[in-house]
Amino acid sequence: MNTSLKPLGNIHHAAYRCVDAEQTRWFYEDLLGLKLAAAFEEDIDFGENLGRNRHFLHMFFELGDGNYIAFFDEPGISKPEHFQRKDSFDMHLALETESLDSLRNWQEQLNAQGKTCLGPIDHGFVHSVYMYDPNGIQVEITCRAENSEAIMKQEAASARAALAAWTAKTRQQKEQVFGSERLDKRARR
Incomplete structure (x- = not known):
């Protein structure tokens, strides 16, 4: 770079x-x-x-x-x-609010207006509620957990090792589905 x-x-x-x-x-x-x-x-x-x-x-x-x-x-x-509704792993939009109380207030207000918000779901580092917009996009309202900064800092220390382990674990399966050429898109010199 x-x-x-x-x-x-x-x-x-x-x-x-x-x-x-x-x-x-x-x-x-x-x-x-x-x-x-x-x-x-x-x-x-x-x-x-x-x-x-x-x-x-x-x-x-x-x-x-x-x-x-x-x-x-x-x-x-x-x-x-x-x-058509997108799978949240394919596309979703996460908007942040400041606290768990605020998240619950958003959920209550949206539910009262006829929009069903599922959750809150505790992901460890954030809490989230989910709904779909009129275009099939999942919209998430989220707030950081109280210890979110510490969790992210701890995860950053092992992120590359976790990625390398995941790649080694899943490479063969992905090659069967996508082919190795699809997985190796880095610019070649």
Whole structure:
């Protein structure tokens, strides 16, 4: 890695496709309290050989730290299968609140508004409640456990060893499913 580059500092935005801009606005602004910060209607050729420009609305919702969650509403190319519920291991969005009491209050408020939030689940380093947004994306509201910093510091000390052990344990199974070429995507010089 080029050591003259400053480390990347934060996520400016994470972006997802949405079924409907207004329905998505309702969920993120009215239910979760995020401010609709921008909505740009755009026509762009991304060079994807679609034979036309992509026409879409690009919305941004502002988080408390000034970063954003963004959505693309593109009815001309979207399909129903894009919006089936995603397995949380494939995609989920975790938003942080400050305490376990706050987490429970969020859950109570959302449940009272007809949105079922499962949990809280104690993951050791965080506590979380889960629901789905209108686009099939699992949304998690989470808070750090009181000892979260100590847990993460302890885990950091053994993270590379845990990764190496996991790779050795699962490599053969993954090669059978994906092939070794798929698992070795590092740039070759």
